[in-house]
Amino acid sequence: MFPAASLLTIIFLALSIAGSPVEIDNSPITLPIARRLNVSDGPINLLQQDKARVTALKDNSFSTQGGRTGSTPVTNAVATYLIAVGIGSPATTYNLIVDTGSSNTWVGAKTKYVKTSTSVDTGEPVAVGYGSGSFSGTEYTDTITLGTGLTITAQSIGVASTSTGLTGTSIDGLLGIGPVDLTKGSLKNKPTTTIPTVTDNLYSQGTISQKVVSISFEPTTEKTVTNGELTFGGTDATKYTGSIAYIPITTTYPSSTYWGINQSISYGSTTILASTAGVVDTGTTYIYIASDAYAKYQSATGATHDAATGLLLISSSQYKALKNLNFHIGTETYALTPNAQIWPRSLNAYIGGSSNAMYLIVCDIGTPSGSGSDFVNGYTFLERFYSVFDTANSRIGFAETSYTDATTN
Numbered sequence: 001m002f003p004a005a006s007l008l009t010i011i012f013l014a015l016s017i018a019g020s021p022v023e024i025d026n027s028p029i030t031l032p033i034a035r036r037l038n039v040s041d042g043p044i045n046l047l048q049q050d051k052a053r054v055t056a057l058k059d060n061s062f063s064t065q066g067g068r069t070g071s072t073p074v075t076n077a078v079a080t081y082l083i084a085v086g087i088g089s090p091a092t093t094y095n096l097i098v099d100t101g102s103s104n105t106w107v108g109a110k111t112k113y114v115k116t117s118t119s120v121d122t123g124e125p126v127a128v129g130y131g132s133g134s135f136s137g138t139e140y141t142d143t144i145t146l147g148t149g150l151t152i153t154a155q156s157i158g159v160a161s162t163s164t165g166l167t168g169t170s171i172d173g174l175l176g177i178g179p180v181d182l183t184k185g186s187l188k189n190k191p192t193t194t195i196p197t198v199t200d201n202l203y204s205q206g207t208i209s210q211k212v213v214s215i216s217f218e219p220t221t222e223k224t225v226t227n228g229e230l231t232f233g234g235t236d237a238t239k240y241t242g243s244i245a246y247i248p249i250t251t252t253y254p255s256s257t258y259w260g261i262n263q264s265i266s267y268g269s270t271t272i273l274a275s276t277a278g279v280v281d282t283g284t285t286y287i288y289i290a291s292d293a294y295a296k297y298q299s300a301t302g303a304t305h306d307a308a309t310g311l312l313l314i315s316s317s318q319y320k321a322l323k324n325l326n327f328h329i330g331t332e333t334y335a336l337t338p339n340a341q342i343w344p345r346s347l348n349a350y351i352g353g354s355s356n357a358m359y360l361i362v363c364d365i366g367t368p369s370g371s372g373s374d375f376v377n378g379y380t381f382l383e384r385f386y387s388v389f390d391t392a393n394s395r396i397g398f399a400e401t402s403y404t405d406a407t408t409n
């Protein structure tokens with residue numbers, strides 16, 4: 001038994017730890033990720049690409065057998081964050097989309113899978129139907145190398161014999177770091193089986209001590225730049241300022257099956273979206289909000305709809321009058337400044353816009369609020385806030401960065 005005084009000390013200690021979160025940073029592994037806008041063939045319809053994904057994020061149905069019948073969202077293949085991953089021994093390098101909105105890891109869309117002595121064919125047919133594409137093939141296990149020399153043995157990967165949606169690009173497949181349950185239904189003969197993700201295996205093989213993935217994106221005005229960072233097993237304190245605030249994964253379906261949260265949104269001091277559920281997603285470019293919230297945002301900003309880009313367009317005087325767009329998450333408020341609400345003007349031509357025009361990055365999700373999936377905080381949000389995806393504690397964290405208020409666009 002504890003003497004009362006020391007028990008009290010323990011309680012105080014526990015309280016002070018809870019009050020000022022201590023980031024335990026055990027053996028985190030930090031890897032560079034590159035953002036790429038593939039615009040080699042002239043202007044791209046970024047909104048259309050993005051919307052196919054957003055639609056799929058809202059359509060996540062499970063059959064009675066537990067298998068997924070809805071489509072898994074493929075990421076927007078023209079504007080993505082890519083990671084170089086080695087597979088096999090000796091390793092072949094594949095460029096994979098970093099995707100928090102799906103959980104299968106697979107290769108073979110462009111660079112063919114090269115079998116080596118570490119490749120094991122499980123014989124299991126695997127297929128994932130995406131919002132704007134698909135892959136099907138065979139599930140293998142193989143050694144994966146991340147960064148320099150960090151390996152995962154017997155990682156389950158899909159080897160595509162056919163894929164659609166990513167063809168014609170230099171993307172080889174996906175690194176799915178969403179919740180493991182999203183892999184259910186992808187093995188054709190085992191519809192209730194989940195496939196451990198890279199994060200799961202890094203943890204079970206003792207390489208990382210927490211099932212945590214953290215992401216640092218930075219705003220960019222360039223087409224291709226390596227300015228992102230993925231950390232497995234902890235956080236990188238050099239990439240954020242202040243402390244990380246966490247909120248639980250939402251219980252509202254279907255956002256609950258992704259990295260989903262509750263949030264409300266205000267424009268200036270006016271609430272445009274009451275507290276509701278949605279998704280945080282690295283595979284979506286813009287920010288999507290329910291149609292009623294979007295209408296309020298459009299009318300408050302005075303923006304007009306631009307047919308060429310599909311985005312909201314504002315004049316320079318409307319830009320000067322723009323207020324912060326505030327995301328209320330847990331007890332915190334994450335503010336997108338006026339500059340963070342516009343698309344980088346140096347990239348206007350690539351999305352079919354005119355050079356000095358100001359396009360807003362807030363888009364209509366296409367359904368009224370109350371759908372269980374009323375927003376997608378895409379990477380235009382994540383480029384302003386550091387994000388932490390914590391599986392063990394079913395929570396997501398955000399922190400400000402030196403880019404939160406930066407004038408970059």
Ligand SMILES: *[C@@H]1O[C@H](CO)[C@@H](O)[C@H](O)[C@H]1NC(C)=O
Pocket residue numbers: 038039040041167168169170171
């Ligand atoms: C960009 O996309 C085009 C057409 O989809 C493709 O031919 C080209 O290889 C891609 N470029 C890169 C760098 O991925």
Ligand SMILES: *[C@@H]1O[C@H](CO)[C@@H](O)[C@H](O)[C@H]1NC(C)=O
Pocket residue numbers: 248249250251252262276277
């Ligand atoms: C999120 O919002 C829903 C609907 O209001 C509520 O039931 C739930 O308790 C909230 N919190 C979480 C963590 O889901």
